[in-house]
Amino acid sequence: MAGLSETVFDPLTLEVIRKISPATVLDIGAGQGKYAELVRQAAPQAHIRATEISADYVAQFDLRAKYDDVRVMDAYDLIHHHKNETYDLVVIGDCIEHLPKSRGLDLLNFLTYRCGYLLVIAPEFSYYDTAKANLDHHESHISVWSERDFTWHDRWAWMRSEVMQFFLLRGYQANPMPFDRLVGDINANPPTVTRMGTGAPFKPAHLIASIVSHTEVIDGNSYTYRNF
Secondary structure, X not given: OOOXXXXXOHHHHHHHHHHHOOOEEEEEOXXXXXXXXXXXXXXOOOXXXXXXXXXXXXXXXXXXXXXXEEEEOOHHHHHHXXXXXXXXXXXXXXXXXXXXXXXXXXXXXXXXXXXXXXXXXXXXXXXXXXXXXXXXXXXXXXXXXOHHXXXXXXXXXXXXXXXXEEEEXXXXXXXXXXXXXXXXXXHXXXXXXXXXXXXOEEEEOOOEEEEOOEEEEEOOEEXXXXXX
């Protein structure tokens, strides 16, 4: 279905949003507006902005009623036109696979500077014929993503469930929730992820963290950078 996002990681997404408690959220590729609904549940005070490339989706799914602000645009154009905006949380849910890999990596690097946390949800093994399904051509999957594509980042976590993947990146903007504690809290009391297609309970969430420390010794004193 047009603009549809898998529900596999919805319970995990809700818990992450609750713990981050964002005041500002950017939803890239809003589709039917599912992530606005999740944010409203977990952080009702948040201001939520969306980008959506399809003007038809904005009207069809009444996105302007779900978001505080909607921009009809290619998300890649954020890099050229919105360099001075920052967010507590950016969500790219079931969207990054619609971008060429080079553009997706450019966008992730750009957003790392401009958010506290960045959440990416994407399939690795998934194909459908958009023409046969009578879908907008923007729904085509044109890049493959996995944990191998995030090794450039210094503080991130991920999990897989069936063909779906959940990636959580710690951006450069300030946030009161430390990355280590967020991942630890999730794993200590994990929500249950669901089965694709049915929404039935499947297994406890578990995030695998990857942390690269940056330490320098100056005059015998040790300094650690990005220790949050």
